[in-house]
């Protein structure tokens with residue numbers, strides 16, 4: 001009996017280190033909620049932390065030690081401070097503040113606690129969670145904005161060479177307006193049309209204020225699944241859009257995007273990467289669960305699924321890279 005217990009211990013350790021990882025998450029959420037990270041990079045003794053957070057000293061001691069064990073806080077001779085390289089992520093209004101992102105995970109935890117029920121179809125999804133990044137909501141997620149900017153800045157230089165002079169560009173689901181602004185600034189394109197849902201333009205209205213006045217950027221309300229473009233474009237972009245939809249809707253978006261591309265023009269697709277078998281890389285199979293929890297039937301599709309559909313439609317893959325995101329550029333034959 002004991003020998004068998006000893007043999008299964010590594011399996012127990014493996015499963016329970018994974019199944020209890022929520023404890024780490026919740027310590028970080030609680031510390032954020034209590035305001036521990038509101039005053040970085042201050043160095044404090046436990047008694048000062050307890051006073052500042054208005055909590056019991058013993059509780060402050062336990063909490064801070066847990067944060068030290070997670071390597072988020074450093075300690076020496078009874079003085080504690082947030083690890084210097086993460087302090088920038090807690091500076092208010094820096095465009096990089098992750099506190100809202102961390103607190104928003106409480107909603108994710110609430111919804112994901114019903115995961116089995118949602119998958120069985122017995123529990124409803126939560127609309128506020130599903131739409132947390134829509135309707136300009138992403139603006140509050142400064143940390144996510146930081147990552148999106150980094151990814152966009154890595155991909156935009158790879159797109160520039162495909163944008164001819166006087167090009168007209170369509171950005172499907174581009175309501176944040178980041179790509180539109182950067183492409184207008186960095187190319188000789190005439191105009192970027194952004195297609196998004198009716199509530200999707202609040203950020204672009206601000207960041208593209210001038211470009212909108214000059215007609216360099218236009219907002220088009222519509223649904224990427226059914227949009228019938230009045231004109232064809234030299235470049236059509238779909239950035240991080242297909243993941244929100246079930247398979248048949250993804251196909252509609254791809255076919256629709258392709259129908260908007262002029263012969264000889266290009267279709268630019270960016271997405272989080274997923275291998276053909278759906279099991280990697282890294283965190284992306286779990287990201288796919290996030291899509292399924294947000295929208296019925298939604299999932300992060302393998303890169304190859306979209307590439308196959310584009311090839312079926314007669315397009316050629318002319319450029320592909322995969323770093324944090326997959327970028328695929330397809331050419332529509334003349």
Ligand SMILES: C[S@@+](CC[C@H](N)C(=O)[O-])C[C@H]1O[C@@H](n2cnc3c(N)ncnc32)[C@H](O)[C@@H]1O
Nearest residue numbers: 134173174175195196197200222223224239240
């Ligand atoms: C995950 S965000 C991607 C934002 C941006 N393209 C980027 O890569 O950073 C998805 C965008 O798609 C928009 N969207 C959602 N459903 C849509 C639909 N049916 N048609 C067009 N846009 C849609 C959302 O409003 C949001 O702006």
